[in-house]
Amino acid sequence: MITIANAQLWVHDQDEALAFYTEKVGLEVRADVTLPEMGGFRWLTVGPAGQPDMAIVLMPVPGPPLMDDDSAGQVRALMAKGYAGTIFLATDDCWASYEELTGRGVEFVETPEERPYGIDSGFRDPSGNHLRLTQVRDLATL
Amino acid sequence: MAFVPPARHLLRAKDLADARYAEPLGVEDLARAAGLSRAHFSRAFRAAFGEPPHVYLLTRRLERAAALLRTTDHAVADICFSVGLKSLGSFTTSFTRTYGMPPAAYRAAFPPAADRALVPTCVLRAYGRPQRRTFGEDSSRAPV
Numbered sequence: 001m002i003t004i005a006n007a008q009l010w011v012h013d014q015d016e017a018l019a020f021y022t023e024k025v026g027l028e029v030r031a032d033v034t035l036p037e038m039g040g041f042r043w044l045t046v047g048p049a050g051q052p053d054m055a056i057v058l059m060p061v062p063g064p065p066l067m068d069d070d071s072a073g074q075v076r077a078l079m080a081k082g083y084a085g086t087i088f089l090a091t092d093d094c095w096a097s098y099e100e101l102t103g104r105g106v107e108f109v110e111t112p113e114e115r116p117y118g119i120d121s122g123f124r125d126p127s128g129n130h131l132r133l134t135q136v137r138d139l140a141t142l
Numbered sequence: 143m144a145f146v147p148p149a150r151h152l153l154r155a156k157d158l159a160d161a162r163y164a165e166p167l168g169v170e171d172l173a174r175a176a177g178l179s180r181a182h183f184s185r186a187f188r189a190a191f192g193e194p195p196h197v198y199l200l201t202r203r204l205e206r207a208a209a210l211l212r213t214t215d216h217a218v219a220d221i222c223f224s225v226g227l228k229s230l231g232s233f234t235t236s237f238t239r240t241y242g243m244p245p246a247a248y249r250a251a252f253p254p255a256a257d258r259a260l261v262p263t264c265v266l267r268a269y270g271r272p273q274r275r276t277f278g279e280d281s282s283r284a285p286v
Contacts, residue, residue: 080149081190082156109157115263122264128153132264
């Protein structure tokens with residue numbers, strides 16, 4: 001059986017992303033490991049409390065030799081334009097989650113709306129990544 | 143402090159167009175959201191996203207109008223005003239140029255909403271937005 005373990009987002013700044021995903025979105029830290037022997041590379045993952053086998057890797061845009069400066073600049077430019085990452089989050093109460101996150105300072109780009117598949121909303125993280133927050137409808141009720 | 147490329151500010155304007163297209167929103171409002179002068183904003187937006195902001199806003203409105211034609215039985219005039227456009231005549235003209243047929247014919251060409259797969263609306267919004275190849279709203283050129 002194959003399951004999904006990690007999904008990755010590029011982030012501008014890992015401290016900023018960590019604060020956003022833990023303090024504002026309410027995820028928990030899964031791993032926060034800095035490797036001096038790897039030039040200080042920091043492996044940082046966060047995930048939802050109720051889903052211990054799934055995490056989001058908050059990856060800084062690397063420099064040479066892994067990624068040349070020109071490519072890194074292109075990745076940063078794509079992030080700034082909102083083209084570099086999307087994660088779909090699920091909630092059992094979209095309006096309650098919306099109120100909770102808004103209260104912690106998350107700015108939504110789409111407030112919750114009724115859709116054929118459920119109640120859907122969307123926000124961005126500080127790096128410009130697009131996060132959906134959806135209360136999926138029980139298809140049996142359609 | 144993280145380095146944030148200038149386009150991050152332009153993304154705020156693009157998000158604003160996506161979120162509040164139904165309101166009387168213009169390029170001035172988008173420029174303000176990005177913190178730039180109108181002329182500078184239009185150039186910078188076009189450089190970042192490949193089209194000028196007024197075209198982005200218009201195609202977003204046309205995309206939403208097309209979605210409402212497919213998924214509701216609202217009157218064409220109501221749909222025009224509910225997506226933030228002010229003139230039914232120019233709506234019909236730009237819709238016809240963009241989709242190759244007038245709004246009522248477009249509606250008739252699609253099956254009822256219940257037949258549609260449950261694809262997230264954000265995906266439909268992104269992939270369903272038409273590409274505008276002409277500028278002026280009242281140009282009489284046929285679709286390219």
